[in-house]
Amino acid sequence: MTTKNIVRVDIEPERYELAERPTYYFDVDRRDFFKFLGAGALVVCALKSPGLGQESGRAHGRGDALPNDIASWLQVSENGRVTVYTGKVEIGQNIRTSLSQAVSEELHVPIERIDLVMGDTQLTPFDMGTFGSRTTPTMNLQLRKVSGAARDVLIAMAAKQWNTEPAKLVAADGKVADPAGNRSIEYAELVKGKQLTATLPAEDPLIPASDWKVAGTSVPKVNGRDFVTGKHRYPSDQTLPDMLYGKVLRPPSFGATLVSADTQKAEQMGATVVRDGNFVGVAAPTTAQAETAVATIQAKWNEVSQPSNKELFDYLRENTTNGSDPTGDGDRFESGSVDQAFSSSSHTLKATYTVQYIAHTPLETRAALAQWDADHLTVWTGTQRPFGVREQLAEAFHLPEEKIRVLMPDMGSGYGGKHTGETAVEAARLARATRHPVKVVWTREEEFTWAYFRPAGVMDVKSAVNSDGMLTAWEFHNYNSGSAGIRPYYEIPNQRIIFHPVKSPLRQGSYRALAATANHFAREAHMDEIAHSLKMDPLEFRLKNLKNERLRAVFEAAAKKFGWGKAKTGPGQGYGMGGGYEKLGNVATFAEVHVDRKSGEVRVKRVVTAFECGAIVNPDGLKNQVEGSNIQGLGGALFEAIQFKDGKILNAALSEYRVPRFSDVPQMETVLLDRKDLPSAGAGECPLVGLAPAIGNAIFDATGVRLRALPLVPDGLKAT
Amino acid sequence: MSIPLVVNGRSYSLEVDPQTPLLTALREHLDLTGSKYGCGEGLCGACTVLVEGKAQRSCVTPVSSVRGKKITTIEGLAHGDDLHPVQQAFLDEGAMQCAFCTSGMIMSAVSLLNRNREPSEKQIVDAMDGNVCRCGTHTRVIAAIQRAGRQMSESKETRR
Ligand code: FES
Ligand code: FES
Numbered sequence: 001m002t003t004k005n006i007v008r009v010d011i012e013p014e015r016y017e018l019a020e021r022p023t024y025y026f027d028v029d030r031r032d033f034f035k036f037l038g039a040g041a042l043v044v045c046a047l048k049s050p051g052l053g054q055e056s057g058r059a060h061g062r063g064d065a066l067p068n069d070i071a072s073w074l075q076v077s078e079n080g081r082v083t084v085y086t087g088k089v090e091i092g093q094n095i096r097t098s099l100s101q102a103v104s105e106e107l108h109v110p111i112e113r114i115d116l117v118m119g120d121t122q123l124t125p126f127d128m129g130t131f132g133s134r135t136t137p138t139m140n141l142q143l144r145k146v147s148g149a150a151r152d153v154l155i156a157m158a159a160k161q162w163n164t165e166p167a168k169l170v171a172a173d174g175k176v177a178d179p180a181g182n183r184s185i186e187y188a189e190l191v192k193g194k195q196l197t198a199t200l201p202a203e204d205p206l207i208p209a210s211d212w213k214v215a216g217t218s219v220p221k222v223n224g225r226d227f228v229t230g231k232h233r234y235p236s237d238q239t240l241p242d243m244l245y246g247k248v249l250r251p252p253s254f255g256a257t258l259v260s261a262d263t264q265k266a267e268q269m270g271a272t273v274v275r276d277g278n279f280v281g282v283a284a285p286t287t288a289q290a291e292t293a294v295a296t297i298q299a300k301w302n303e304v305s306q307p308s309n310k311e312l313f314d315y316l317r318e319n320t321t322n323g324s325d326p327t328g329d330g331d332r333f334e335s336g337s338v339d340q341a342f343s344s345s346s347h348t349l350k351a352t353y354t355v356q357y358i359a360h361t362p363l364e365t366r367a368a369l370a371q372w373d374a375d376h377l378t379v380w381t382g383t384q385r386p387f388g389v390r391e392q393l394a395e396a397f398h399l400p401e402e403k404i405r406v407l408m409p410d411m412g413s414g415y416g417g418k419h420t421g422e423t424a425v426e427a428a429r430l431a432r433a434t435r436h437p438v439k440v441v442w443t444r445e446e447e448f449t450w451a452y453f454r455p456a457g458v459m460d461v462k463s464a465v466n467s468d469g470m471l472t473a474w475e476f477h478n479y480n481s482g483s484a485g486i487r488p489y490y491e492i493p494n495q496r497i498i499f500h501p502v503k504s505p506l507r508q509g510s511y512r513a514l515a516a517t518a519n520h521f522a523r524e525a526h527m528d529e530i531a532h533s534l535k536m537d538p539l540e541f542r543l544k545n546l547k548n549e550r551l552r553a554v555f556e557a558a559a560k561k562f563g564w565g566k567a568k569t570g571p572g573q574g575y576g577m578g579g580g581y582e583k584l585g586n587v588a589t590f591a592e593v594h595v596d597r598k599s600g601e602v603r604v605k606r607v608v609t610a611f612e613c614g615a616i617v618n619p620d621g622l623k624n625q626v627e628g629s630n631i632q633g634l635g636g637a638l639f640e641a642i643q644f645k646d647g648k649i650l651n652a653a654l655s656e657y658r659v660p661r662f663s664d665v666p667q668m669e670t671v672l673l674d675r676k677d678l679p680s681a682g683a684g685e686c687p688l689v690g691l692a693p694a695i696g697n698a699i700f701d702a703t704g705v706r707l708r709a710l711p712l713v714p715d716g717l718k719a720t
Numbered sequence: 721m722s723i724p725l726v727v728n729g730r731s732y733s734l735e736v737d738p739q740t741p742l743l744t745a746l747r748e749h750l751d752l753t754g755s756k757y758g759c760g761e762g763l764c765g766a767c768t769v770l771v772e773g774k775a776q777r778s779c780v781t782p783v784s785s786v787r788g789k790k791i792t793t794i795e796g797l798a799h800g801d802d803l804h805p806v807q808q809a810f811l812d813e814g815a816m817q818c819a820f821c822t823s824g825m826i827m828s829a830v831s832l833l834n835r836n837r838e839p840s841e842k843q844i845v846d847a848m849d850g851n852v853c854r855c856g857t858h859t860r861v862i863a864a865i866q867r868a869g870r871q872m873s874e875s876k877e878t879r880r
Pocket of ligand 1: 779
């Protein structure tokens with residue numbers, strides 16, 4: 001094994017997120033299904049929609065194999081339980097509940113009888129990963145279809161048994177009933193002793209939301225009891241008999257290479273030491289022993305010089321790469337005659353906005369438990385991409401993917417920060433050497449240092465308006481942070497939008513809402529600046545330049561709820577707004593801040609969010625996501641920033657990296673616009689994007705100070 | 721050295737370094753994994769347990785300092801199938817997303833309500849400020865604590 005294979009784990013820069021090509025296959029023999037399930041089941045599979053089907057399926061060549069482009073499948077067993085298999089994972093976005101609701105609704109089965117098997121690479125169909133707010137628009141609809149098909153098969157079975165017309169029968173409460181004949185039969189009874197499979201094609205899966213019953217209501221977290229009693233085992237809680245604890249020796253700085261390592265003492269202490277290229281790790285019966293052992297290792301490293309925060313933004317501008325954005329999602333866009341529009345305009349504005357690197361800081365750090373059985377590897381780990389981790393393991397250990405199983409127990413969240421499998425690779429390497437199962441749980445410091453960050457970025461914006469307050473030209477450059485949400489939704493005839501990829505000095509990747517946070521911050525702050533320069537009301541200016549009805553609707557709804565235009569009640573008070581369109585959701589956020597220029601304290605007092613993402617599946621869950629986005633967004637908006645120098649993170653602890661707490665939380669009001677006529681979109685990300693500009697604009701309103709950098713007030717805002 | 725520990729009403733004797741954090745003892749030696757590791761420096765509250773009914777951060781508590789004291793973890797809060805009112809209130813208010821913070825939140829809340837059944841919002845914020853939730857469930861946690869407080873004072877009334 002080479003160094004490269006063990007230590008370097010590819011990350012997922014956010015701009016690659018949607019372009020990533022899956023190497024998918026799901027070979028399953030019909031007989032394999034029943035070998036695994038036992039007799040007495042109905043299995044219904046949904047095929048992937050052709051649009052998503054670039055995956056290269058492989059024919060199995062064994063008997064009557066099921067098609068290998070399955071997206072999800074469901075089983076009705078003779079014990080009356082329904083098991084649903086999906087490659088999506090539960091990371092706190094509550095999809096275990098919302099997907100169960102969808103199944104319950106269509107299959108007419110009480111929600112308590114439904115089990116979801118999620119993100120187990122052996123049992124669930126391939127899935128690219130749980131990100132990009134894609135679960136609700138894709139998986140939810142798919143499972144509805146699968147469940148509806150299963151219900152129809154069950155009704156047909158009952159009709160056959162009773163020698164009647166399916167149309168005369170109804171399904172309800174896990175039974176098929178014949179109202180005319182006054183009889184009913186349990187699903188369990190119908191499938192008893194049978195082995196039935198059905199597949200259904202993926203067509204346009206639109207289902208009208210107007211008559212949803214279970215979906216569309218607020219169902220509590222399905223396995224909530226396991227969480228309030230401490231029974232649920234997260235990835236970091238997994239154990240196996242004879243398990244050892246692993247610790248990895250970390251380099252003193254990023255990019256350092258190992259020159260020599262004296263591991264004698266560690267070995268004398270009884271720890272197993274593995275040295276493989278740049279990787280040095282130990283395994284011992286307790287964490288304490290592993291920690292002590294790794295601390296005794298004397299290592300020499302070759303360090304390389306690298307940029308720090310101080311020169312970060314100059315560095316980003318000066319180090320663009322020639323590579324383009326592979327998503328093609330707005331990496332370069334031009335319309336009209338931009339230069340001409342600028343030169344003929346009498347009112348132009350130019351400004352630069354920046355965002356710092358921030359850390360996801362999921363409360364559960366990365367963790368993995370690995371076990372080898374001959375050359376078969378099983379890993380339990382916290383990740384948003386179990387299949388991606390399987391691929392990384394296959395590459396690291398030169399194994400075919402069939403020999404690797406990755407399981408993902410519902411984890412302590414990710415926010416886009418757990419797309420990778422670092423601990424999986426580390427635990428597996430140590431487990432192979434020790435012939436014991438090995439668990440690796442990162443410390444908070446490791447999580448802060450060796451995970452990846454939300455990209456920092458610089459945005460240059462230039463705009464032109466005519467005397468009526470209509471935007472005529474818009475030039476927008478984003479260095480490094482990404483192209484998500486880079487295109488304006490305002491009506492502007494002349495536009496030049498360029499995303500400049502940069503060789504990032506820090507490891508960077510996806511973060512909830514991706515670069516949309518940075519791009520919306522720059523755009524919505526700039527809109528505010530233009531409005532003020534024109535002495536126009538910021539809401540009026542936005543609406544004047546906005547045609548998109550859905551976006552207008554959220555701005556208007558939030559403005560009404562907020563009471564936009566009301567007089568201020570005291571000094572230091574300020575109101576501001578921001579909003580936009582991202583991941584099929586529309587959001588407008590209005591904020592009230594209070595700034596004490598003496599102490600420098602900036603408090604966000606009240607946040608009103610109007611959000612619309614099509615038909616609402618679970619209003620309470622949705623509200624939870626919106627509020628959660630706002631609270632998480634407070635950190636990046638106000639004070640979160642990674643400090644780094646010479647390849648070291650300087651604030652790799654909660655004592656030095658401030659995250660939002662109870663005392664930071666404003667009064668929050670959420671207006672949900674339910675568009676039952678539109679497909680449901682996810683809500684895990686979009687609501688985040690309006691907050692930072694709303695706060696920044698409110699601070700300007702309160703103080704006249706225009707802040708153009710995120711975080712806005714890491715050290716407060718004292719009068720100078 | 722052997723350290724006597726009383727956890728959830730059961731007595732244990734642990735052969736560990738006296739400086740071992742209580743959190744490690746619980747998770748690694750007693751397989752009580754309901755208390756979570758979030759920071760290891762007493763700043764996130766994920767590891768909160770009750771020591772003699774009061775919230776304590778187990779990650780910065782050496783086992784030797786709690787020898788023989790009554791320790792309650794999230795696993796010991798319910799009576800059989802009967803959830804503690806705080807546990808029930810967290811469910812009723814949907815006060816969790818990933819729920820990794822939840823056991824620590826619940827233990828801190830129990831400690832607060834043990835002292836004060838009707839805390840004001842300000843008192844809740846002050847008492848809970850050391851508990852981090854990264855998913856942003858704060859407003860629901862506050863609602864759950866208020867609900868549980870009401871529940872606890874009512875059930876006490878009826879008992880009397
Ligand atoms: S783990 Fe104990 S307070 Fe964070
Ligand atoms: S619910 Fe995820 S950290 Fe609180």
